[in-house]
Amino acid sequence: xxxxxxxxxxxxxxxxxxxxxxxxxxxxxxxxxxxxxxxxxxxxxxxxxxxxxxxxxxxxxxxxxxxxxxxxxxxxxxxxxxxxxxxxxxxxxxxxxxxxxxxxxxxxxxxxxxxxxxxxxxxxxxxxxxxxxxxxxxxxxxxxxxxxxxxxxxxxxxxxxxxxxxxxxxxxxxxxxxxxxxxxxxxxxxxxxxxxxxxxxxxxxxxxxxxxxxxxxxxxxxxxxxxx
Amino acid sequence: xxxxxxxxxxxxxxxxxxxxxxxxxxxxxxxxxxxxxxxxxxxxxxxxxxxxxxxxxxxxxxxxxxxxxxxxxxxxxxxxxxxxxxxxxxxxxxxxxxxxxxxxxxxxxxxxxxxxxxxxxxxxxxxxxxxxxxxxxxxxxxxxxxxxxxxxxxxxxxxxxxxxxxxxxxxxxxxxxxxxxxxxxxxxxxxxxxxxxxxxxxxxxxxxxxxxxxxxxx
Numbered sequence: 404x405x406x407x408x409x410x411x412x413x414x415x416x417x418x419x420x421x422x423x424x425x426x427x428x429x430x431x432x433x434x435x436x437x438x439x440x441x442x443x444x445x446x447x448x449x450x451x452x453x454x455x456x457x458x459x460x461x462x463x464x465x466x467x468x469x470x471x472x473x474x475x476x477x478x479x480x481x482x483x484x485x486x487x488x489x490x491x492x493x494x495x496x497x498x499x500x501x502x503x504x505x506x507x508x509x510x511x512x513x514x515x516x517x518x519x520x521x522x523x524x525x526x527x528x529x530x531x532x533x534x535x536x537x538x539x540x541x542x543x544x545x546x547x548x549x550x551x552x553x554x555x556x557x558x559x560x561x562x563x564x565x566x567x568x569x570x571x572x573x574x575x576x577x578x579x580x581x582x583x584x585x586x587x588x589x590x591x592x593x594x595x596x597x598x599x600x601x602x603x604x605x606x607x608x609x610x611x612x613x614x615x616x617x618x619x620x621x622x623x624x625x626x627x628x629x630x631x
Numbered sequence: 632x633x634x635x636x637x638x639x640x641x642x643x644x645x646x647x648x649x650x651x652x653x654x655x656x657x658x659x660x661x662x663x664x665x666x667x668x669x670x671x672x673x674x675x676x677x678x679x680x681x682x683x684x685x686x687x688x689x690x691x692x693x694x695x696x697x698x699x700x701x702x703x704x705x706x707x708x709x710x711x712x713x714x715x716x717x718x719x720x721x722x723x724x725x726x727x728x729x730x731x732x733x734x735x736x737x738x739x740x741x742x743x744x745x746x747x748x749x750x751x752x753x754x755x756x757x758x759x760x761x762x763x764x765x766x767x768x769x770x771x772x773x774x775x776x777x778x779x780x781x782x783x784x785x786x787x788x789x790x791x792x793x794x795x796x797x798x799x800x801x802x803x804x805x806x807x808x809x810x811x812x813x814x815x816x817x818x819x820x821x822x823x824x825x826x827x828x829x830x831x832x833x834x835x836x837x838x839x840x841x842x843x844x845x846x847x848x849x
Contacts, residue, residue: 426710491706
């Protein structure tokens, strides 16, 4: 299938997923509520005299975003099970790659929406400045997000037909999420502390390499995971 | 137009398909009757390419683009409206849903309602529209009359008749011999993954076929 056609089909799938989410609003609202509650809990439970906020903020940011994203990833294929719409997708004359890419795009937009709220809230609650480093911070978040959403979308497809999909997905996914989350947290810390960009370039390269490898692996493996 | 050669498939120890071969030509409607668990749905899924058979091969002229499917489930998104659903499925086939199709299925006044707000019968009508949205040359129907009200059942029968009259092929599977018999040009009975009867309908009515079915499958 030519690339432009595959991308167009992927966009149709993504647009449909986003439209369903906009109508249902269950996934995005629960993820946003989760982000607010977790950041509030961390904010009120920390002792500012013991550990400076700037040291805690990167870990808290990534733990919060990770678990909020899990809610999105769980939903990605659940909505296809209702009324067996997934069989219709598999029957349509579009490549399996288009289906995966469509789900990936929708999940990325979904998680980006969560991050769009989570990051300013973190800045507010932990009193950290983000505006001077906004560009590199966005790049770090984008690179980390692409990696774990790519893997999460694949695992979501693998686990959706199992009995304990919502339990199985985090169990399978978390080990694969550890490297990008570590690198992202290690890049975010120096960034928020105002250290030079050269300090985090290595971590960004690692994140980019992870993205390339795992998006590629997911594109190759996805067709096999959805064939009966 | 559609050919199955020596199809074999098993789910663990259960043989769902055991050396099934047949061909359906343009204009033919094959009705496959069988009890629950006979392998009817597996047969359709293999023909549609949703299941790779462990043996034999299935060929549909025109590939996936040529297939329309109506199954137990409507394959629709409850949050989207009727029009949005049809537009989405049509876009995957590079086409647009026609307003004539909505009119023929009596869906015009429901076009902008979300599918989850429709009755079971209306949802099934939308599912029929979804299956026909790309004007398929081969229709695969899995218990298509289940849950349909009288109007929708008549509309579906009429559409299937027209489909066959324009030289398209249809395979219909059901456990209910009363359903679809009048539309069939050929009839097969399935038991334990095998065709135990496969012949032209030759003027037999539903009662004749029901009697033969009981003898063949009992």
